Amino acid sequence: MVKFNSNSPLSPKEEAVGLAGCDAYEKGDFLGAIDLFKKAARIGRTNSWYVNIGNIYADHLVPPQPDKAVHYYRLGVRTDAMAAYALAVHYYWKDEARWQRYWLDRAVEMGQEDARERFSDHKKRFKRKLAALRIARQNERDAATVSPVKRPPR
Numbered sequence: 441m442v443k444f445n446s447n448s449p450l451s452p453k454e455e456a457v458g459l460a461g462c463d464a465y466e467k468g469d470f471l472g473a474i475d476l477f478k479k480a481a482r483i484g485r486t487n488s489w490y491v492n493i494g495n496i497y498a499d500h501l502v503p504p505q506p507d508k509a510v511h512y513y514r515l516g517v518r519t520d521a522m523a524a525y526a527l528a529v530h531y532y533w534k535d536e537a538r539w540q541r542y543w544l545d546r547a548v549e550m551g552q553e554d555a556r557e558r559f560s561d562h563k564k565r566f567k568r569k570l571a572a573l574r575i576a577r578q579n580e581r582d583a584a585t586v587s588p589v590k591r592p593p594r
Contacts, residue, residue, distance in 0.1 A: 449485065449486070450485075453483055454480050454483040454485075457476055457479050457483060458476070458480035458484075461477040462492075464476055470496045473496060474496055474497075477493045481493075487517075488519075488520045488523075490515040491516045491520055491523045491526055494511075494512035494516065495509070497509035498526075509530065513526045513527045513530065514527070517546070520550075521547045521551050522547075524547035524550055525543070525544070527539070527543035528540050528543035529559070
């Protein structure tokens with residue numbers, strides 16, 4: 441989640457609303473946090489709040505809403521390198537290497553010099569999870585194609 445330090449270029453109102461969104465997020469009120477982050481984004485000059493909104497849609501709502509997450513990441517990418525990094529992670533999980541590389545390169549260009557290193561660490565941590573998801577998908581496909589067992593006549 442994006443939090444800002446006291447040297448941030450936020451207006452006092454934007455900062456207050458954004459911090460209220462952070463509080464709602466930490467309490468598990470994700471829909472309330474989304475509303476507050478949207479309000480902070482409208483008030484302020486930074487698009488960083490959209491990264492928080494995208495993360496909530498991607499990771500905290502049931503069911504996840506990746507299309508909405510991508511929408512908000514793309515709004516944020518205008519001024520925030522973390523949004524580009526979040527898009528790289530999103531496309532990594534969708535197995536779309538071309539877009540993953542594009543957004544990772546964009547994050548580096550925008551000032552996230554350590555994005556490639558962090559992304560490499562991210563892939564290592566979640567490699568097992570991705571393999572497990574692929575196995576589960578294959579098992580689902582296999583189960584759907586198996587014909588029922590016929591009993592021999594008595």
